[in-house]
Amino acid sequence: MVDEGTRKTLSNIPLLTTKAGPRDKELWIQRLKEEYQSLIKYVQNNKSADNDWFRLESNKEGTKWFGKCWYIHDLLKYEFAVEFDIPVTYPVTAPEIALPELDGKTAKMYRGGKICLSDHFKPLWARNVPKFGIGHAMALGLGPWLAVEIPDLISKGVVSYKEKANS
Amino acid sequence: MTTIEELQAKIAELEAKLSAQNATARNKIDSMSAEVVDSNPYSRLMALKRMGIVDNYENIRLYTCAVVGVGGVGSVTAEMLTRCGIGKLILFDYDKVELANMNRLFFQPHQSGMSKVEAAAQTLRNINPDVEIVTYNYNITTTDNFQHFMDTISTGNLTNGPVDLVLSCVDNFEARYTINTACNELNIKWFESGVAENAVSGHIQFIVPGETACFACAPPLIVASNIDEKTLKRDGVCAASLPTTMGIVAGFLVQNTLKYLLQFGEVTHYLGYSALNDFFPTMRMKPNPNCEDRYCRKRQEEYAAKPKPVKEENVAKTEEKPLHEENEWGISLVDESATPEEVPKSVAEGLSYAYEEGPKVLRDEANPQDDVNLDELMAQMKSM
Ligand SMILES: [Zn+2]
Numbered sequence: 001m002v003d004e005g006t007r008k009t010l011s012n013i014p015l016l017t018t019k020a021g022p023r024d025k026e027l028w029i030q031r032l033k034e035e036y037q038s039l040i041k042y043v044q045n046n047k048s049a050d051n052d053w054f055r056l057e058s059n060k061e062g063t064k065w066f067g068k069c070w071y072i073h074d075l076l077k078y079e080f081a082v083e084f085d086i087p088v089t090y091p092v093t094a095p096e097i098a099l100p101e102l103d104g105k106t107a108k109m110y111r112g113g114k115i116c117l118s119d120h121f122k123p124l125w126a127r128n129v130p131k132f133g134i135g136h137a138m139a140l141g142l143g144p145w146l147a148v149e150i151p152d153l154i155s156k157g158v159v160s161y162k163e164k165a166n167s
Numbered sequence: 168m169t170t171i172e173e174l175q176a177k178i179a180e181l182e183a184k185l186s187a188q189n190a191t192a193r194n195k196i197d198s199m200s201a202e203v204v205d206s207n208p209y210s211r212l213m214a215l216k217r218m219g220i221v222d223n224y225e226n227i228r229l230y231t232c233a234v235v236g237v238g239g240v241g242s243v244t245a246e247m248l249t250r251c252g253i254g255k256l257i258l259f260d261y262d263k264v265e266l267a268n269m270n271r272l273f274f275q276p277h278q279s280g281m282s283k284v285e286a287a288a289q290t291l292r293n294i295n296p297d298v299e300i301v302t303y304n305y306n307i308t309t310t311d312n313f314q315h316f317m318d319t320i321s322t323g324n325l326t327n328g329p330v331d332l333v334l335s336c337v338d339n340f341e342a343r344y345t346i347n348t349a350c351n352e353l354n355i356k357w358f359e360s361g362v363a364e365n366a367v368s369g370h371i372q373f374i375v376p377g378e379t380a381c382f383a384c385a386p387p388l389i390v391a392s393n394i395d396e397k398t399l400k401r402d403g404v405c406a407a408s409l410p411t412t413m414g415i416v417a418g419f420l421v422q423n424t425l426k427y428l429l430q431f432g433e434v435t436h437y438l439g440y441s442a443l444n445d446f447f448p449t450m451r452m453k454p455n456p457n458c459e460d461r462y463c464r465k466r467q468e469e470y471a472a473k474p475k476p477v478k479e480e481n482v483a484k485t486e487e488k489p490l491h492e493e494n495e496w497g498i499s500l501v502d503e504s505a506t507p508e509e510v511p512k513s514v515a516e517g518l519s520y521a522y523e524e525g526p527k528v529l530r531d532e533a534n535p536q537d538d539v540n541l542d543e544l545m546a547q548m549k550s551m
Contacts, residue, residue, distance in 0.1 A: 022310045029541060036544035043551050057549050063310045087308040089348055092383070092459070093341040108405060110339075111262050116405035122340060123522030126386065 009139045012045040014038040019130035021090040022063045031091070032062040035133045042135040053146075054082065054138060062086065065095070065134065069142060071150045076161045078150060082142070091130045094121070094137050105158045108149055115145045195296050199225040199252060208295065209252060221431045228297070230331045230428050231255040231324035235307060235346055237283045238262065239413035240360055240420070241336030242273035247421040248298075249291045255299040256291070257323050257330065258284045259316065261306045271410050299325070308345045316345075321353045332424060333357035336417075338406075340387070347382035350374065351462035356427075360420045362413055363389070364406040367442040369416040371423060371435070377466025379436055380452035383459055386520040390439035390448065412442055439518060450515040 016034040020027035039056060046052045056067035063086045070079040080102065084095040096114045103113035110116060121141055125132055132140075153159040193208070201213035215221040230253055234245050237260040245256055260283040264274045278286040284302035291300055301323070307316040321329045333355055335346045343359060350357045354376050362369040368390040374381055419438055426432045436451040454467050514520065 023313075033539055033541050033544060036541070036548055037539070040544065040548055040551070043548075047551075055551065057545065061310070085306075085309040087341050087345065088310055088313040089308070089341065089344045093308075093344045096339075096341060110405060123386075126522060127524070 006140065009143070010136070012049075013042045013133075013135040013139060015131040016091075016133045017130065019091065021088060021092075022061065022086050023088055028062070031130075031133075032058075035062070035135075038133050038135045042139070053143070056082065056134065056138075069099075069138075069146065071146045073151055073154055078154070078159060078161060091133065092126075094125045094132075094141070095134065097137060097142050102153070102159070106149055106153060108145070115142060117141050118144065192293055193296065199228065212251060221429045224429065227252050227425075227429060228254045229325065231257065232424065233257040233259065233320050233323065233330045233333045235259045235333060235335050236337035236342065237287050238268070238336065238338060239271035239408055239410070240362060240417045241334070242271075242283070242287055243414055243417035244334055244336055244360075244420055245287055245291060246273055246294065247417065248424070249295045249300075251421075251425065252295060253298055254325050255301070255323075257319060258287055258300065258302045259305070259307055260284050260287075261304055271408060272414055307349075308341050313345065313349070317349050317353060320349065320355060329353060329355050331356075331428060334420060334424065335359045336420070338362075343382055343387075347374070348460065348462075351376045351381055351383075351460050351466060354466060358420055358424065360416055362408065362416055366407040366409045366412050368440060369412050369419075369442075370437065370439045371416060371419045372437045373423060373427070373434055376463065377454065377468075377470035380454045381458060381460060381463045383463060384455035385452070385514075386522050386524055388437070388439075388514060388518050389521050390441050391446070391517040391519065409442075412440070415440060415442075437518075441517065446517055448515055448517040450518065452514075 014037065016031065016038055018027060018031040018034055020031040022028050024031075043052065043055070053071070054067060054069035056065050058065045064083075065086070066081070066083040068079055069082050070077050072078075080099045082097060082099060084097045086095055087093050096110075098113040099109075099115065100113040103109060103111075108116040124140065125137075128136070150159065196209070199209045199213055200207055201210060201217065203210045203214075212227075213224055216224045232248060232253060232255075234241050234248075234256060237245060237258050241258075241260070245258060248256060262283050264278045264281050264283055264286050266276060266279055268274055269276060273290070274283070274286060278289075281289075282302075282304045284304050288300045288302050291298065303315075303319065305312045305315075307313060320333055323330050333346060333350055335343055335357060337343055337346070338361075343361075346357060346359075349355070356373070356375050359372040359374060359382060360370065370388065370390055372388075373379060419435075419440070423434050423438070427434045435449050437449060439446075439448040441447075454463060456464070456467060458464055458467075
């Protein structure tokens with residue numbers, strides 16, 4: 001079920017059209033352009049809504065992605081490194097987003113710090129191939145995960161605030 | 168401080184332990200014998216021949232299986248095949264043994280920290296040195312490794328041909344889908360296996376490209392577990408697991424593998440297991456002519472062109488969809504995706520799809536934004 005909040009989040013992320021994965025050579029380049037266009041627009045929308053919460057970049061081939069995400073809790077900014085590979089079967093299967101530094105700190109993760117997704121994510125993704133891209137995986141997978149898990153990890157003292165030079 | 172004498176005594180003690188261990192490891196055996204003596208590890212297996220269950224048990228030494236995922240199901244699967252004297256096993260996994268795995272069978276606490284494939288190979292070689300064991304410690308779903316995975320399963324048998332079976336013992340959709348892609352493309356038969364995240368149901372499925380439904384032909388099936396999903400609490404954990412359910416599923420998997428390889432009995436195409444009521448649904452599924460995997464469609468054409476004896480029971484057909492639905496998917500934002508508990512569209516008694524399919528897109532649509540430059544987009548994103 002898509003609730004109002006999800007619907008609103010999704011309206012900020014342009015949909016994609018090319019169904020191609022990393023094995024598809026030229027079509028993958030096309031898809032990659034769409035991924036970047038969609039992500040750029042999503043980040044712009046986040047910024048203008050004062051809800052900027054991640055940055056991503058990829059290797060030249062677009063198969064490995066890395067960056068950071070952050071979560072504001074009690075006016076403090078908690079930042080985490082994000083990484084994932086684009087699976088060969090993308091976009092039929094979604095990327096498995098990982099926060100390696102939290103690996104082993106919460107039960108809501110699989111090996112390597114891959115986040116555990118809700119029961120709703122996979123059906124929703126499967127029904128929206130190839131329209132959903134990396135931005136959607138971030139918004140529907142990582143976003144809700146951070147919102148639930150980070151406050152919990154902070155309250156348990158597993159995650160603590162690190163003073164950082166303001167960027 | 169420890170004295171030299173104490174250290175020397177300790178070394179002697181450890182050496183004695185080590186040589187005792189090595190003495191129990193046996194040498195390789197050239198050919199399987201049916202002789203019933205307590206030193207013959209194959210006598211009880213070869214007895215299957217004498218009893219008329221299997222015609223030529225020793226042929227098992229000619230076969231090669233790839234086991235993808237050496238966790239709760241895969242490790243037990245590999246052990247069973249090793250004890251049965253299979254010719255060669257190729258193991259794939261990229262995980263490490265952890266103490267958190269000790270609720271399952273096979274791995275031992277002292278192996279913590281080792282890669283699962285390395286720890287498994289060590290144990291398996293010790294159990295049966297006749298089995299050739301090759302290991303790969305990587306994730307098959309990434310572009311870097313996928314081609315190597317394809318090459319390995321297409322040339323990895325004892326005579327450098329394709330493996331006889333791929334046994335999927337992975338715990339996630341992405342890896343299953345990857346195996347499906349590879350096996351359709353290479354035309355290799357495989358078994359899919361799985362245990363539900365609630366640990367009380369599981370299944371195995373035999374996939375013969377073009378002949379039975381592949382993993383992409385329909386959404387994954389779930390075995391009714393008689394649990395009201397609304398009462399199922401998932402807070403705080405990803406998945407539960409039980410050694411029992413995993414052992415049972417591994418047993419089903421290897422039993423059907425043996426039946427297929429040694430040609431006895433009937434291989435079940437889909438066998439489910441619901442632990443709470445000991446319910447075992449079985450069925451057979453035809454491939455979907457509109458499967459989105461083009462190699463599945465190609466294998467289906469090849470199969471259709473082949474003459475075959477007709478004998479099919481309890482066949483559930485996957486739903487047919489128009490080959491190319493008009494552009495509607497480009498307009499609608501998100502389907503009212505149903506939650507798993509809302510969908511139970513029954514496939515066979517006690518079996519339903521995990522979710523309803525969305526409209527499929529078979530053709531890759533060209534996009535009219537060819538003038539944008541990828542490098543510029545990457546740079547723009549980086550500077551945000
Ligand atoms: Zn198929």
